[in-house]
Amino acid sequence: MVVELKSVPPAEAIAAFAQRKPNLVASFSWQDAWQEDHATMFTVAKSAGFDILSDISDALEKALKEGRTVRDFSRDLKPVLQAKGWWGKQLVEDPATGDLVAAQLGSTSRLKRIFDTNMRVSYAAGHWASFERNKAARPYLRYVALLDDRTRPAHRARHNLVLPVDDPYWDMWAPPCGWNCRCTLQSLSQRDVDRLQRQGEDLKFEPPQDTFRNFVNKRTGEVMRVPDGIDPGWAYNPGRAGYEARVNQTIAEKIADAAPELVDTAVQERVASSAFERFINRPQGSMPVMAIAPEIAEALSLDSRVALLSADTMAKQLARHPELTVDDYRLLPSLFSAATVAVQDGALSIVFLRLANGRWLHAVIKSTKSRKAAFLTSFRFTTEDRIPAIVSRPGARVIYDRRKE
Template sequence: MTATIQAIKPEDAIKALKARGQTLAPSFSWQDVYAEEHARQFTVAKSAGFDILTDLFDGVQTVLDEGIAVEKAIRTITPILQAKGWWGVQQVTDPLTGKTGPAQLGSPRRLQLIFDANLRVSYAAGHWAAFERNKARRPWLRYVCVLDGRTRPEHRKRHNLCLPVDHPYWDTWAPPCGWNCRCTLQSLSDRDVDRMRGQLTFTPPDDDLVTFTNKRTGEVRMIPRGIDPGWDHNPGNAGYRAFDAAEKLIDAPPILAAQVNKDPDWLVKPLGDDFARWFDAAMAGGRVDRSIVVVGALSEEVLAALARTGIAPGSGAITLTQQTALHMLRDSKASAGRGVDAAVLRQLPANLSRPRAVLRDRRDGALLYVFDSGHDPRLAKIVVKVDFETKARPPGGKPQSIKTNSIRTAGLVDAVTLADPSAYEVLSGKI
């Protein structure tokens, strides 16, 4: 019997699930998609060869979006899966070995486990997003167990363990720590910690490491006793990582990408923090782990304004390459006060999410994001080319051709110049 998950509508959990839903990964075994990969993808073991992942994902999303009970969602999806043949014990072929044997496909118990695991990972990612946003005010995390007869002894040992949000211990021991794990993390302020100091502990118990060999890949991992194989990572942080989630906006429908502008906090933290670190590394001139990053998205208002002129961008993401960032910085230094200051560029996600105005250049169709430049009375303009084709190098991968809304230049300009209706069309805001 699994622990009941309360049917609520947490916005961060919904966003985390939708980010995972951008990649539906059929698999034969849970070991095929392991640990952090599982947190960034929506996958179900023994789903390869069956057209069922979308149905299962939609069922989990309905629980979050509409707040219905898991049991009701399972009753709704069961006849759909049965009609597609994904039900009961059947003979299936392992694509890795070519061997055929009996395997459990759909069942009420298995669906409960699938919903439970995917909802808990989505909740964990949503919680972690909140932890990151609020860590300046609530810098501590407390490990909390359900203290009953079903609690794992190793989890019970960690009840009331309190460590900073950024402590590396949470890279491994962050709930859920296994199948049906009901543990959670609670964020605390300094005042909370002072008030609860008598019941909190600040030194983690020693780990008893157990060797686990992934029979599908041959990978050997040392996993602390009490954590189930496949859960020896931080599912919340893995599902939350800003750049990983933001990259999915490139291929997402533009209207879905536009949803990020409804959450300016996410564009400041965590995406803004991730971008600031990337920007600092890029400006140092070394090789960064990604040659292109997502720094924002076209808003619904801008998309609607473009549609009225017959323009439908293929992507809603706004991107920046390391090469362009370096050019903008060099232009700023060489232009004797006509370039955008590096401190302003370093805050691009925040500035692009809250522009004073977005204009369309009538001459070449480029978008101009306009915002205050700091101490200079002139305005900063970021020029974005719609549907710009470029090559991007994902982490550890080869360059790929993509089409995005690419930042090309930046500069300072007088408001009077931008107010010329023969040159610029206002899509949103005002000069």
Template structure:
């Protein structure tokens, strides 16, 4: 049962914030939303009313923030959902096919799944934010499985796997790794490994399987031992969502305040983490635009794909170089689409390539020191 969850009595603030940042989405099937979309929106499949969705969300918020048990969650929601008609089996029209189908609405089993999944994913998102915050001092993550008769064989095999926090294996294997998965990670430093008699591992391998989303037609390879829909790092997706929200606010912020905020962001630990593990999302702010468009001044972003590409070919600049992008923008060196400019700042020659995206923001597609 989900009320046996082995978690802290009260969620860390990061987990609460991760849940509260979400919007709402109406879906018919769990397959209607992609993996990282769950970091942006709260949904319950086959809830067609925002009113009912808001009721379930409010109860889930209390469960995360106040430590409400599954029993209390069910006691609060069951009569409310029954009164509003979202209970038992009913006929609904699938908006994708137009077909009338008999479906399961509210039930004790469904409430348990809603409670368990949202609680674990929120904790995982909050935990990852903490992981990146102290990764310099404690760079190792240990995979921890609950070793009982309910544990998946694959997850049992991964128990005590020790990898760096930025190892690509965590992109698809950071727990939870499936419905009712109770696995978690423990963050460790070098001395912790020595004290516990552990040593770094090689990334475990398990044959992937082909999975077809029969709602969207998407075909992808899902790692063995991971349920479809859980094959992503919810913490990194949550942090990408945080960046996207922050970037939208910066578009509307006073010029001087936006500059100061972005410079502080680029100088901080979160940007260093982004350079090592860019994740998903629109990118990280690195400067403010030189020209306002209407009431906004589009923020200049460093896309994740730029980081991955330049890291792969060994040309990714350090954070100190990205601090200089604002000066390049202010000098008028990157204001039109498709710019490739040669810029010298304080005697250092650079080549910066930018493009303007459909959202109006300038994206840095390459930044290199000449001769490096």
């Protein structure tokens, strides 16, 4: 009897892509979305003004699930994109300036790059989920490069580099490390390491010294230091970014559905974790930060019992309030239970103020219009003399003021 073996869809890679798929963001330049942004969104450069993102993301998801090739992907997608006018070289408007710019839209080579990039990033996230799940038994990662005439010298220099899964070196040097990068990471046990050395593999346990160059983001004017050997926009860990975005979102959803007596404990544990510190420094997905007290849920007619901090808000916080530390953000869970003043500011918003260590904290949560979720939208230090202005806003309602107790 002949048994037909069927390939199994890469579940972790599919789940990683599914995490990004609902957040379709039209963009004009690849520099509009930078590094970790791609862990929680799907975009294609020069897509602004064209209704093509759903078509491309659907085709990529189908390719992942069905094991389709780039030829299949391009053959089916090309007529759809041509029908919508997203093909060939055209004059298109840059939404940031209003200028008409000559740009290459769809082409066979562009579809190949879109396919290759998204497949490699999705598989990297799937692999990283496996690395995290198995790191007790397989605590090391090995950098593996394809050693042919297309290999970048910096990537060749890192072939056979072996470091622990949690080593910070992988924050920057985790494949793919650029466009068309074919390098991968392989998880190893101590037995694997010993075996490879017995077989004569020249394993390296100290990474090469990094050198850097300047790169100017033409969209923002920001000058960045980019490691030599890594393409601009790729100096991060795509696999872990996708994995942690998915984990953060899943945990946030589970906490939101937990029994009320468990929500506060679950939020406290998550905010105390090392994952929260990584989220603060490199935002991905959403993170639960505040358990919502019954009186606040009633004031906002909320169904959810947890407030989330999104990656987008966290990125804005880093830009606007660089003085805030991880320890400051770890005060967030106590704001509901220990806030000194809570003021309802309109139908969807609550302002919290808390006196902590002689300093006043100011935080704002807002409900979505559906009342199904709440998000922290602002967090900073303030002073007590700002409270009267908040309380006296038109339509403001004091829920409680413990200064008077």
